Amino acid sequence: MCEDAVSQRLLAWYDINARKLAWRVGPDAWRAGQRADPYAVWMSEIMLQQTTVAAVDKYFRRFTTLWPDVHALASAKDADVMGEWAGLGYYARARNLLKCARVVSGEWGGVFPGTRAGLQALPGIGPYTAAAISAIAYDRPETVVDGNVERVMARHFAVQTPLPKAKKDLTDLAGAETPEHRPGCYAQAVMDLGATICTPRNPACGICPLSKTCLGRARGIAAELPRKTPKKPKPTRRGIAYLARRDDGAWLLEDRPARGLLGGMLGWPTEGWDGTDDGAPMPANWQDVGVEVTHTFTHFHLRLQVLATQVPQGANPARGNFRALRPADLPTLMRKAFDASQRYFDQSEPDTLG
DNA sequence: CATCCGTGGCC
DNA sequence: TGGCCAAGGAT
Known part of the structure; x- marks a missing residue:
């Protein structure tokens, strides 16, 4: 891996600019040996599905205060969990959150599996969330592909194919950049970049650690990517x-x-x-x-x-x-x-x- | 692969 | 104001 690799520039940027999030072990603490609690990583990733950090923060604090571990959550009443989730949206997530907690508590002794396949077999955990938990909580070199990663890859490699057709190509490109060392930090670094620098509108290319190799920027089309097939009007x-x-x-x-x-x-x-x-x-x-x-x-x-x-x-x-x-x-x-x-x-x- | 499933912020 | 967008999953 050459020292100028995308992953190395992103990690160097992340070490300085990582956002402080309630569920995150920051780069300093991580290098000091601290590791994230898989329960907290799982909880945050479920809440963050199609949902912004700003909206999730309050809910994450409330849930982990009421139910500090997976056994406590597994014992909660359905109505209490649904009531606490009210306002966050996509309520199937809350139903699956409880199902998943009860499986992990009852069948896994309260320990979340570390493999991608094991995680993805659980309710509410799909390809993205399985990779995120495996990488962030267990330091496994899994490739995380969410909307941020799709956007960063589409711009950096100037992928013109519209989503969702481009999904596989973007996943392959992201996989080729995933490092063996610090894959969890890397996953969070790409997503932080997408959330703060490589934003959907008005990307801040002037301060982006990837700008010098970004083909989308070189061609002047970064802000137009990723292209998307038009959506149906809402009745x-x-x-x-x-x-x-x-x-x-x-x-x-x-x-x-x-x-x-x-x-x-x-x-x-x-x-x-x-x-x-x-x-x-x-x-x-x-x-x-x-x-x-x-x-x-x-x-x-x-x-x-x-x-x-x-x-x-x-x-x-x-x-x-x-x-x-x-x-x-x-x-x-x-x-x-x-x-x-x-x-x-x-x-x-x-x-x-x- | 298409559809269903919330909500708040942004321009 | 209205459409777009956000760390997607289930069917």
């Missing part, structure tokens, strides 16, 4: 949410099905947007709160009408049940509907009517 769906508050302060809520949109999460009874069309959950004096909720999912826009009502004790809903609400347990769409309803419920406070 707009419409639906209705029903928010009922009982006189004692309990709310009519339902547990959503374990699969599909917001699967496994807490929600208001709704209709018309997620494949269900059951109508109102109970007969009542439903009032439009006057504020339409808008929300965008991965593949469609949603405009949600919010209907609200106050009902007496003894009300008997056809679906869902009345219970105490912790608003933080709601996924963002349901939280928006709750917020939109507050004007209605503020003016219908029993003690303001008398």
Whole structure:
């Protein structure tokens, strides 16, 4: 390996510029012999799937405080884990997080496997995450390929083929750069570079440690790469949410099905947007709160009408049940509907009517 | 290989 | 404002 190799320049850059992250063993501590906790690496990598560092930080601290090791997490109640994940999105990750913790705790004695194949056999761990845990937590020379690595490779080698077709070529190029020494630091270095220097828009080529060999920059097309096949436009769906508050302060809520949109999460009874069309959950004096909720999912826009009502004790809903609400347990769409309803419920406070 | 699955920030 | 983007996986 020549001293001017991509990996050596990236590691030298990383040793100085590594971001300080709650789940990371920085380069100084790493060279002093400290190693990352596989549990923490796994937790962070699951949270970081399609999600930014800024969004993950708070959740990572909360989860590792509540459940410091994989045995503790494996013993947690499903509703507690789903509630803590609320707001982070892609809720299948939370369901698989629990499944995985229970497998590792029950069948692996609490020790995560170190091989890529062993890791990838676990729920919620795919090719990227398996390579990341193997490299970062176990110092194995696995090649990590995420969106950052794809972008860095596409630019450095001026790959013009659009994604996702270019995926294999980019993976091969990344594999050829992966060093035998410090592969975990290297993996984090490429991803840090992609997140801070080789960014999707306005890359900071002037301070990039790879600029002198970057073909994309030499050809003046770095910022245009990687090319991507155009995406389909998002359709707009419409639906209705029903928010009922009982006189004692309990709310009519339902547990959503374990699969599909917001699967496994807490929600208001709704209709018309997620494949269900059951109508109102109970007969009542439903009032439009006057504020339409808008929300965008991965593949469609949603405009949600919010209907609200106050009902007496003894009300008997056809679906869902009345219970105490912790608003933080709601996924963002349901939280928006709750917020939109507050004007209605503020003016219908029993003690303001008398 | 295509589709489904959240959310917040950015320009 | 709306489309794009982020440390992807499951089916």
